[in-house]
Amino acid sequence: MAVYTEVTDEELTTFVADYSIGKVTSCKGIAEGTENSNYLLNTEKGSYILTLYEKRVAANDLPFFLGLMGHLAKRGVACPTPLENTNGQALNQLCGRNAAIISFLEGMWPRRPTPDHCAELGQALAKLHVVGADFEIKRPNALSVASWRKLLEASGARADEVKPGLRDILAQEIDELEASWPETVSSLPSGVIHADLFPDNVFFNGGQLSGLIDFYFACNDVFAYDVAICLNAWCFETDGSFNTTKARRMLSAYGKVRNFSKVELDALPLLARGSAMRFLLTRLYDWLNTPKDAMVTIKDPLELLERLQFHQGVTSPSSYGLDQS
Amino acid sequence: MAVYTEVTDEELTTFVADYSIGKVTSCKGIAEGTENSNYLLNTEKGSYILTLYEKRVAANDLPFFLGLMGHLAKRGVACPTPLENTNGQALNQLCGRNAAIISFLEGMWPRRPTPDHCAELGQALAKLHVVGADFEIKRPNALSVASWRKLLEASGARADEVKPGLRDILAQEIDELEASWPETVSSLPSGVIHADLFPDNVFFNGGQLSGLIDFYFACNDVFAYDVAICLNAWCFETDGSFNTTKARRMLSAYGKVRNFSKVELDALPLLARGSAMRFLLTRLYDWLNTPKDAMVTIKDPLELLERLQFHQGVTSPSSYGLDQS
Numbered sequence: 001m002a003v004y005t006e007v008t009d010e011e012l013t014t015f016v017a018d019y020s021i022g023k024v025t026s027c028k029g030i031a032e033g034t035e036n037s038n039y040l041l042n043t044e045k046g047s048y049i050l051t052l053y054e055k056r057v058a059a060n061d062l063p064f065f066l067g068l069m070g071h072l073a074k075r076g077v078a079c080p081t082p083l084e085n086t087n088g089q090a091l092n093q094l095c096g097r098n099a100a101i102i103s104f105l106e107g108m109w110p111r112r113p114t115p116d117h118c119a120e121l122g123q124a125l126a127k128l129h130v131v132g133a134d135f136e137i138k139r140p141n142a143l144s145v146a147s148w149r150k151l152l153e154a155s156g157a158r159a160d161e162v163k164p165g166l167r168d169i170l171a172q173e174i175d176e177l178e179a180s181w182p183e184t185v186s187s188l189p190s191g192v193i194h195a196d197l198f199p200d201n202v203f204f205n206g207g208q209l210s211g212l213i214d215f216y217f218a219c220n221d222v223f224a225y226d227v228a229i230c231l232n233a234w235c236f237e238t239d240g241s242f243n244t245t246k247a248r249r250m251l252s253a254y255g256k257v258r259n260f261s262k263v264e265l266d267a268l269p270l271l272a273r274g275s276a277m278r279f280l281l282t283r284l285y286d287w288l289n290t291p292k293d294a295m296v297t298i299k300d301p302l303e304l305l306e307r308l309q310f311h312q313g314v315t316s317p318s319s320y321g322l323d324q325s
Numbered sequence: 326m327a328v329y330t331e332v333t334d335e336e337l338t339t340f341v342a343d344y345s346i347g348k349v350t351s352c353k354g355i356a357e358g359t360e361n362s363n364y365l366l367n368t369e370k371g372s373y374i375l376t377l378y379e380k381r382v383a384a385n386d387l388p389f390f391l392g393l394m395g396h397l398a399k400r401g402v403a404c405p406t407p408l409e410n411t412n413g414q415a416l417n418q419l420c421g422r423n424a425a426i427i428s429f430l431e432g433m434w435p436r437r438p439t440p441d442h443c444a445e446l447g448q449a450l451a452k453l454h455v456v457g458a459d460f461e462i463k464r465p466n467a468l469s470v471a472s473w474r475k476l477l478e479a480s481g482a483r484a485d486e487v488k489p490g491l492r493d494i495l496a497q498e499i500d501e502l503e504a505s506w507p508e509t510v511s512s513l514p515s516g517v518i519h520a521d522l523f524p525d526n527v528f529f530n531g532g533q534l535s536g537l538i539d540f541y542f543a544c545n546d547v548f549a550y551d552v553a554i555c556l557n558a559w560c561f562e563t564d565g566s567f568n569t570t571k572a573r574r575m576l577s578a579y580g581k582v583r584n585f586s587k588v589e590l591d592a593l594p595l596l597a598r599g600s601a602m603r604f605l606l607t608r609l610y611d612w613l614n615t616p617k618d619a620m621v622t623i624k625d626p627l628e629l630l631e632r633l634q635f636h637q638g639v640t641s642p643s644s645y646g647l648d649q650s
Contacts, residue, residue: 008436009529025431025530028365031354040353040365042372042431106350106367111333204334205350 005037005052005095015094018085019101021045047104049080052097057216059098064139065215066090066100068132068192075131078124078211080105107203107210113234115249120209121202121230122250126257128212129223132192141195141219143278145181148174151281158288162301173308177274184267185222193226194218198233224264227254228271231320232279232307240306244321251322265322269314276308330362330377330420340419343410344426346370372429374405377422382541384423389464390540391415391425393517400456403449403536405430432528432535438559440574445534446527446559447575451582453537454548457517466520466544468603470506473499476606483613487626498633502599509592510547518551519543523558549589552579553596557604557632565631569646576647590647594639601633
C-alpha cells in the first residue's frame, strides 16, 4: 500500500518528542500494510513502524486492534507492540489522523511457503487463540456470513466482467452458506482470531517465525475459521492444487498447542468455503473498483473461486488429508 | 514511487550473499525514488537501499549514475554509495532487472525549506560541481532545450485540459528559449550537474544537510542551470511568491565553495525559465497520463507555469535580489 498522508518533519519531530525513543534520524513511507499509511521510522534508539490510520479503518476499532497487539505481545505471541507515549497513550494524533508508533519486527514474509513454514504458522496461530482468550475488548467479525450478500451486491452485475456467470455462482453459494453457517458455527469454540493470516502477514527470520503482523481484521469468531483461512492462504500451490502435506503440518503443529477437536475438524470444509468466499468478495470488489494501472497489487479474485470450488467437493476432512489423530 | 518488482526471499538471500554485508534481517519496499523499485534492506551489518532499475531508466546510463555516486562520495560529497559485491561489481542482476545495493543515508527531506536549508543546499551543490569535474564518464542532458518541443508535442492538444491556452503559451516560450539558449549556454562553465535537486532529494538531520540522493537525472550541463533548478525548487513560497532571502543565502553559500561568475549570474533569468519549462513539461505529461486515483503523487504542472512567468518578468539578477558581490 502506498503512502497516503504526507507528514512534515516538524509535525513528526513534535509527535515523536512525546515518546521516549530519542530523536528521529529517518522516516520512509513503506509499501506494506492494508488500509493505512506506514512509515519505517528510525530514531536514536532503534527502528519502529509509524502508522497513520486512514479512512477505511474505523476509529472506534483502534483500541481493540492496538490493545490486542499489546495483550498478545506481553503474553509471548511474536507480534508488533504499540508504544505508549509519555502520557501512557498508544493511540495519538498526527496530521489530523489517528496514529501509533509500533515496535519493528525483523524478518520477511515467505514468497513461497514451505511445509516447514506451515508448521511454524500452525503453532503461532494456536498460541494466538489460547493467549487471546482473556483479552477483554470484543469486536464482531464484520466480514462474516452476514456481510457476504451485501458485498456481492456492491460488485453487482459487474462481477460477470471478471468471469461470465460469476454473480450467479456466488449468489448460489451464499444461499448455501447462509443456510448451513449459523448451526455449524454455533457449536464451535470461539475467541480472538487474526482473520487475515496470509503469508504477507507472517514474518520469518532464518526459517523461524519471527512474528505475525497486521491485526486490522482481527475480531471475535470461531477459531476453526482462522484455521480455514490459513488453509486457503497457505496450502494451495500456484497451479491451484491443494498441498496435503502443508495442511497436515499446519494442523499437527496447531494441535500441539491447542486441541483442535473433532467438531472443529468436521466443520473445516464449510468454513474453508466461507473463508474463500470472504476473500473472493473483497478482492472482486477491489478488482472492479481499482484502476488496473494504479500502483497497488490487486489480487486475483478467481484464484479464490478455484479454492472455493475445491472445498465444495470436499465431504470430509480426510479429503484434506486431515484425519483425527 | 510504489514498488514495481516483487523480490522473493530466496532470490534476495542469494543476491545479498554476494556482498559482504551479512544476512538479510528485513526488506521493505519504500515509497521513494523516481522510476525504480526501492527497498529498505536491513542486514546483520546495517541498513542499505536496494534499488531495482525499472524500464524508464536506460541500462546504459547506469554506469554513469552509480559511478558518479561512488566518485562523489569518495571525495566528500554526502551522498549514497553503491556497494561492490565480492566480484567488485556495483551493478548486478536481480529478478531479471539491473540492481544495486546502496548505502543508507540518514535524515529526512525538508517539507518546508527555510533560508538555512537553502544555504546548506548551496554549499553542497557547489561542492558537487567542483568535485564532479574529474569524473570521467559523460552523459548529455536528455531533458535540455532540444527535448522540450517533443515533450510538449507528447502532451499535445490535451495540454489545454490543464489550462486553456497552455499549449500556445508553452510553444511560444519554447520558440524564445530555442532562440536564446545555445548562445547563452555556450559561454558558461559546465560539468556534472544533479539536475533534479528538489527538496525531496536533499536530506537533513538536525538542521545539517546529511546528503543528496537520486542521481538518476544527473548529466553534463552548465553549472548555472543546476542553480536555476534550485531557484525554482527551493525559493518560491506555496503562495507563489519568490523568497529573495532564500535565493541570496543559497547563492552566497554556493559562492564560498565555487566562484559563481557574473556571466553565470546574468544567465540565471533565462536558465530559470528553461528549468521551469523542463519540469513543467514532464509534470504536464505525467498529469495527463497518470490516472488521478493512482497511488502516486502527481505534482501540479501549473505551479511551474507561475514560476516560469515570474522569470519571464525578470530582466536582471537584481530582481532575484542577487547582485554580484
